[in-house]
Every structure is written in structure tokens, then in C-alpha cells.
Amino acid sequence: MKNVKENQSRRKFIRNAGMTLGTLLVTSAIPSFNAVLFAANKPKGKGVWYGIAIDIEKCIGCGNCAKSCKIENDVPQEPFFFRNWVEQYTIKHDGSIVVESPNGGIDGFTQSVPDAEIEKSFFVPKMCNHCAKSPCVQVCPVGATFETPDGVVLVDEKYCIGCRYCVQACPYGCRYIHPTKNVVDKCTLCYHRLKKGLMPACMQNCPTQARISGDLNDPESEVSKFVKTKNVYVLKPHLNTGSKLYYNALNQEVR
Amino acid sequence: MNPQFEHLYEALSKVDGYIYPNEIELSWSILIVLYPFITGLVAGAFILASLERVFNVKALRPTYVIALLTAFAFMLVATMPLIFHLGQPLRAWEIMITPHLTSAMAIFGFVYLWYLMVVLLLEIWFDYRADMVVWSKDAKGLKKWLYKAFSLGINDASPESRKWDDKLGYIVTVIGIPSAFLLHGYVGFIFGSIKANPWWSTVMMPVIFLFSAMVSGIALVMLVFMVLNYVRRQKIDMLCLDTIAKYLFYIIIIDFTLESLDQIHRFYEAEESFEIISLLMSGKLFVTLLIFQILLGMIIPLITLGTLQFFKPKEKIRQAIYFVTGLLVLFGIFFMRWNVVIGGQLFSKSFYGFTSFKLSLIGPEGFLMASIWLVIPFLILAFLLWLFPPWKKTQHEHLPAE
Ligand code: SF4
Ligand code: SF4
Numbered sequence: 154m155k156n157v158k159e160n161q162s163r164r165k166f167i168r169n170a171g172m173t174l175g176t177l178l179v180t181s182a183i184p185s186f187n188a189v190l191f192a193a194n195k196p197k198g199k200g201v202w203y204g205i206a207i208d209i210e211k212c213i214g215c216g217n218c219a220k221s222c223k224i225e226n227d228v229p230q231e232p233f234f235f236r237n238w239v240e241q242y243t244i245k246h247d248g249s250i251v252v253e254s255p256n257g258g259i260d261g262f263t264q265s266v267p268d269a270e271i272e273k274s275f276f277v278p279k280m281c282n283h284c285a286k287s288p289c290v291q292v293c294p295v296g297a298t299f300e301t302p303d304g305v306v307l308v309d310e311k312y313c314i315g316c317r318y319c320v321q322a323c324p325y326g327c328r329y330i331h332p333t334k335n336v337v338d339k340c341t342l343c344y345h346r347l348k349k350g351l352m353p354a355c356m357q358n359c360p361t362q363a364r365i366s367g368d369l370n371d372p373e374s375e376v377s378k379f380v381k382t383k384n385v386y387v388l389k390p391h392l393n394t395g396s397k398l399y400y401n402a403l404n405q406e407v408r
Numbered sequence: 409m410n411p412q413f414e415h416l417y418e419a420l421s422k423v424d425g426y427i428y429p430n431e432i433e434l435s436w437s438i439l440i441v442l443y444p445f446i447t448g449l450v451a452g453a454f455i456l457a458s459l460e461r462v463f464n465v466k467a468l469r470p471t472y473v474i475a476l477l478t479a480f481a482f483m484l485v486a487t488m489p490l491i492f493h494l495g496q497p498l499r500a501w502e503i504m505i506t507p508h509l510t511s512a513m514a515i516f517g518f519v520y521l522w523y524l525m526v527v528l529l530l531e532i533w534f535d536y537r538a539d540m541v542v543w544s545k546d547a548k549g550l551k552k553w554l555y556k557a558f559s560l561g562i563n564d565a566s567p568e569s570r571k572w573d574d575k576l577g578y579i580v581t582v583i584g585i586p587s588a589f590l591l592h593g594y595v596g597f598i599f600g601s602i603k604a605n606p607w608w609s610t611v612m613m614p615v616i617f618l619f620s621a622m623v624s625g626i627a628l629v630m631l632v633f634m635v636l637n638y639v640r641r642q643k644i645d646m647l648c649l650d651t652i653a654k655y656l657f658y659i660i661i662i663d664f665t666l667e668s669l670d671q672i673h674r675f676y677e678a679e680e681s682f683e684i685i686s687l688l689m690s691g692k693l694f695v696t697l698l699i700f701q702i703l704l705g706m707i708i709p710l711i712t713l714g715t716l717q718f719f720k721p722k723e724k725i726r727q728a729i730y731f732v733t734g735l736l737v738l739f740g741i742f743f744m745r746w747n748v749v750i751g752g753q754l755f756s757k758s759f760y761g762f763t764s765f766k767l768s769l770i771g772p773e774g775f776l777m778a779s780i781w782l783v784i785p786f787l788i789l790a791f792l793l794w795l796f797p798p799w800k801k802t803q804h805e806h807l808p809a810e
Contacts, residue, residue, distance in 0.1 A: 191510045233416045235429045252426035252760050279428075288604060294516075295499075296508035314502055315495020317435035318513050324604035324757055326428025330435065332412060335495035392603055408758045 192286045192393055202304040203342060204369035204397040206379040207278055211363035214239055214276035216258040218355035218364065223259070225343065225354035232256045234329045236340040237280035237355055242406060244272045250406050277400070277407050278364060280355070281306060281327040281340035282388065285395030289319035289328065289339075298337070304369075304397065305344055310336045324392050342366060369397065415766070425761020434753045434765050438778045439489035444595050444617065445745045446486045446785070451592035451618070452625015453479040454528070454584060459655065461581045467651040473535065473798035474636065475629045480528050481789035487520060489781050492772055512598045523591050527584040532796075533558070534577035539801050541565040554795060592621040599748060606681035607688070607752040612670045619663040624741035626656045631734040632789070634727065640799070646723055650716075653730055656737070657713035664706050684759040692754050692762060697747045705740010709733045 222237050223230060232255075239258030243251040243266045251266055264274065283306050284290075289298050290306060297313035300306050313336035320328045320337060331338040343353035351357070356364045367376035379385070379399065386403040387396035400407075419432050457475035460468040491500045507514035541563050544555035562569075593614035599605075600613025630652045637644045674685065689697055712733050716726060755762050768774040 231410075231413050231416070232420065232429065233413070233432050238429050240426075250760070252758070254426070254429055257429045288602075291510045292513065292602070293508055294511040294513035295502040295506055296511075312499070312502065313496065314499040316493075316513065317495075318511070318598075320430075320435045321753075322602055322604055326430050326757055329430040330433075330495055337495075408760065 191291045192288075194286065200303060200370070201368045202370045203283060203347070203366055204304070204376045204380070204399065205280070205283065205342070205364065205366045206376050206385070206399045206401070207364045208379075208383075208401045209275055209277060209363075210402050211361040212239070212276040212278055213361055213363075214241060214258060214262045215360060216261050217358045217360060218278055218280075219257045219259045221354045221358040222340075225346075226341070228338070229332055231332075234332070234338070236327075236338070237278065240277045240279060240407075241274065242277060242404065243274040244404075244406060245270045246272050275404070277403075278355075279325065279327070280398065281342070282325060282394065282396035282398040283340075283342060285397060287394055288322040288324065288392075292318045292322040294318060301344070305342045305347075306339070307341055307344060308337055308339060310334060310338070313337050324389050324394060415768070419764055419766075422764040423761060424764075425756070426758060427756035427761045427763050428758055431753075431756050432763050434750065434763070436749055436753060437493070437765075437773045438767055438775070439493040439773055439781075441742075441745045441749045442489040442778055442781055443486070444592075444599075444749070445624070445742050446482050446489070446781075447595050448592055448617065448621030448624050448741065448745070449628050450479045450483045450486060450523075450625070451588040451621040452623065452627075453482070453629050454588045454625070455622050456626050456629050456652070456655070457531075458581050458585050458588070461578065462585065465651065467647050470645050470648045471629055471633050471652060473796075473801070474633055475625075476528070476532050476535070477792045477796065477798070478629055478632055478789055479625070480532060481792055482785040483524050483528055484788055485781060485785045488784075489778075490516075492777075512594070512601050515594065516598075519591055519594050523584075523587050527580060527587045531577055531580045531584060534573045534580065536796055536801075537562060537573055538565045538570045539796075542802065543800070551795065589618060593618050599752070604757055605752050606679065607685060607755070608748065610670055610674075612666060612673075616663070616666050616670060619659060619666055620741050620744055622659045623656065623663050624738055626652060626659060627734040627737040627741075630656065630730060631738070634731055634734075636793070642799075644723075644727060646726070649727070649730060650720075653713055653716065653733075656734075657710070657717060660706060660710055660713070660737070664710065681759055684755045688751060688755050688762070692764075693747055693751045696743045697751070700743040701740050701747055704736050705743060709737050709740070 216239055219235065219238050222228060223235075226236055228234055228236055235257045237257075238254055239262075240252055240254045241258070241262050241264075243253075243264065245251070245266060247270075253262070253265065255262070258276075262276075264271075266274075283304060285300075285304065287298075287300065287306050290300055293299075293313075294316060295312060295314055297309045298306065298319050299309070310331075315330060315336050317330060317337065320330065323339075328337050328339045330336070343351070343355075346353060353366060356362075356366060365375050365379065367374040369377055369380070371377060372381075376399075379401070383401040385399040385401055387399060388403075389408065390396070416432055423432065453475045456468070457472050457479070459465045460472045460475075491497050494500055503514055504517040507517070537559055540555040540559040542565050544552055544559065547555055596614030596617030599608040599617075600610055602608045630649070633652070634644060634649070675682070712729050716729060720726065721729075750765055753763075754765060770776055
């Protein structure tokens, strides 16, 4: 009796193992299967791998970052096109939340909520998160949006067909259609400056050094230390975008 | 002020709550509403044709060819709104030659071509080949040449060759059904796979798209069938009409169930996005969703078609009811697409506010242009009916499914 049972379970085991092995073989033989596993892939950076850190406690809402970005990167001045912007969050005593970003914060802020009602108020600078598993890269039908080996998400404007699928796919609202180029545009982390050893324009012009960027793979870089020593958090972590923009002291109200 | 941005300043003044600054303009407008609407009509019409062929629903025989030609006419136009909404229409072909495999949209060209070339064209061709051979003998001028060209030099019209046409056509239909499912399920996936957007991101999306496609396609063929009979002053085959309406009724029930399930699920789980979505449904989408899509497009057709399953008033009255119901259904499905595409962009991904949308009258994304894209398929259909009149075909039964 016992023998029969053992035999059966052994057979079962062999069959299951065979099936697992078979599945593994078949799936690994089809590299295009990766297409389905996009967001489940591990981050791949080995060399320099750029990440960003923003310290909300340091941001004074001056809007210099947003202003300098528009100048540096030829972003249209109208208040509908932003590669980065600043939001002002105000949480009232009654728990309600007011979020504002007039002209992306470029002209600075005024507080619309009377002082007596304010529980707390803070600024949140926003920009492309240069996600490691970015939905925008995933959905671009022609591969015009891509990730550089050093972890920066860029758009090839000679190649983009302007379908706007990536605009829909970015959960953070970081993309817009350039009104004269008719292709999508977004933050490049000032790649042209990075390659010359310069800081991105927004970081260069931040008077309080609230925003920094650097190599996440180098444990001695400022960004790595920031991520390790502070209570950092990324936006919308449940969407598993692999965001590489780390905020210190981020409130849960921020979306 | 630069007039190019006037509408954006207007939209800016109407923002309700907080939205990300790049979200003021809707990325996808009326042309992208048309895209799922038109492909849905194609898939639905084709599936109705397959009912007759593969499932051997004899009563639907008179609609078989009409359904195929309708599907074909709309299929020819299906890509146009897509291409015209691109920022760089001249680069559209990049999707075909350098597709990016992780993108749902990249596969569109292939799905489309497969369906158009392999399924629709072939099936119509097999059905008409022998007729074209016969017609080319009597026809004159342009028609003669077109028949000659389209029959591709295979001039055998013997019963034996017709049998082969039938057999091959049958095989194409069998391949065609999963292809039609693929075509429209896939369109649903384009929206359903966007995790950034809670209004779109549901596994139900492809299934809902598929069944709503069947609903709209069947309603359209029903209308075309009726109009064609009126125009030709023929008595309508009531058995056929009642049967179409019966199927329409069944499929609306399934569609309604699926869509309700999706909404109930959304409400019961009440995730992070729940609040903004319920505000969306009771506010900005109140008219287009609750009144147009659900009440006019679903509940009323369900009531009228359901009643007609039990009571059979006089033919004329039934016809009138079917006609109005068909129009209501198409209207409702159009707004279903509208509510998905436009509705999904009205709320901010910050979940803190809404932007607004105003359909302009002129311009490439305006009302007039959109109407043109909806009229052209009917012109093509009229041309196809002139060239390939179903009523002049030699009558022969399709081979029963083996
Ligand atoms: S933040 Fe948006 S645009 Fe930037 S990488 Fe992520 S998904 Fe793409
Ligand atoms: S708009 Fe351009 S970058 Fe974005 S998905 Fe379309 S082709 Fe790719």
C-alpha cells in the first residue's frame, strides 16, 4: 500500500518537475516573451545609474527650478507645458487638502487659504521620475521613448510619431505634446549638461539645494547617501514604475 | 494672445480642483473615440456574418453578405482617424517597420492587416468569385473590367469550383471569428493595460469592448438591412429581422452584465481612485454615461427588444421599433466609447481635480471632420453594394458546417 502511494507521489513529482522544466525551457527560448514581463523585470543599471533626490523640507517654493528649466530646454512659456513644476499643498485643520500650482510655480506662490485654517503647508517639486520600469517606455509603439544605459528616460524627437500613448501611460503627468514640434517632450535630466559634467539646470538654480541627482550605483554619491540616511519615499509606489525620484519627508497626501 | 492657445486658456479657467499642469489639454479627442467605435462595428458585423456561416443560423442568410460588406467598408476607414490624430502622420508607417514589442499599440498594424487582408478580403472574394465571373460576361464598361480584375483570372464558375469557394470561405470564417475577437479585444487592451488610469485599467476592458462591439455591429447590420429593403422597395424578411433582433437582445444582456459587474467591482473595492471616479460619473459624465449610454443605449433597448420576444405586434410596428432601437443602440455604444476615451482623461491622475473638454466644430479634431469619417464608410458601402449587389448573386446555400 505504502509503496504504491510513494510511487504515485514520485511519479507526480517527476511529472511536475518535467512540466516546470519544460515551461522554463520554452519561455527562455522565446526572448520576445519579455514583452509581457516588462514591468516585472529587474532594474538593469550597472555603470552610472542616475537617480534624483528631492528634500521637501528644503524647498521654499521659489519656482527657480521650473523657470530655469523652461529657459534651458526651450519649453514653451505658456502655462500648459512643463518639464518640471512645483506644487503647493495646504492641509487644513478640518483635514481637507488644497493643492495649487499657478503657472507651475514659476511666478512663486501666494497662500489662498487664510492662516487661521492652516494645519500645515509645504511645497512638492515635480519632474520626470526617470522610472526604471517606466510605463512610458513600455507603451511607445515605435520605441521613440527609451531608457539610456545610465538610466535616463529620453525621447527621440526625430522618431516620435506623436501618438500620445506615453502621455496617457505616465502616471505622474510629466509629458506634453510640444505645440510646434508636434512630438512629445519631457524632462531629460538635462542630459546635454550631464554629459559635460554639469548639473541639470533646475538643480543648479535651486537656492537651497533641495534637489540633487547622481549615480545610484556609487555608494559614496550624494544621492545614494540621501536615499540611505533619510526617510525616502517615491510617488505612487503601488504602480511599480521603478521610480528613481526619491523624496524626503513626503506626505501621504501627495499624489 | 496666440490664438493657437486660446482654447487652452479657456480650459484653464474651467479647471475644477487641482490637475497636473500638463493635463489641461486632452491628449486623445474625438478621433480616438471613433477608432474603437469603427473597429467595433467591423468586428460586430463580422461576427453576425459568422453566426450564419459557422453556426448555421439559416434565418440570418439574407444578412450574410450585407454584414461582410459593411464590415469591409468600415474596416477600410478604421485606421484613418488614428493616422490623422498623430502629431506626425507621415511617420505612421514606423509602427509597421520598427514596432516596439512591449507596446500594445505597436501590434495594431499587424492585427489590422491580418484581419483586413486575410480574413475579410478573402472571405468576400470566395463568396463573390464565381458571381463575378458570371457577371463579367454581361456587364459593360467599368463594371466589366472591375469584375475581370477582381476575379484574378480564375474564371471557372462551375458548381464544382463553387463548392471549393464555399469550403475555403468556410475555413476563412472559422479563422475569422477568433480574429474578430482578437481585433476588438485588442483595442480594449490598449486602454485596459494603462495602469496609470484607473478608469481604463481593468482586465474586463477587452471583454467589454468585444461584447459592445458585437452589440453595435449587429445593430448596424440590422439598420443597413432594413434601409436596403426600403430603398429597393422589397418586403422585409421578418423572420430574419426578428432573429437579428433576438441576437441583439441576448448580446446586450451579456454586455450589460459585464459592464455592471465592472462598475460594481469598482465600487465595492473602492480603491484610492474611488472618490474621483464617482464624482466623474455623477458629474462630468452624468449625461453621456447615465443617460446616453446606459438609459438610452441599453435599458430602453433591453425593454423594447425584451418585450418583442414575447409580444409580436404587427410587422410595421415591429419594424419601426427595431429601427429606433437600432439607432439608440448605436448612439449608446458611440457614447460608451466616448465615456471611456474622453471620460478617462477628464480627471487628473493626481485624483484631485478635473479638466474640461469642448468639442470644436471645425479643425482636424472637430465635429465636422469626425462626422466625415463616419459618413465615408457608408459611401464606400453604397459603392460596394452597387458593384457587388447581394440580391443579384446566384442563390446557393452555404455548405452546412461539417
Ligand atoms: S515619470 Fe512618467 S515620463 Fe518619467 S519615466 Fe516615469 S512614466 Fe516616463
Ligand atoms: S507620442 Fe511619441 S514617444 Fe510617446 S508613445 Fe507615441 S511615438 Fe512614443
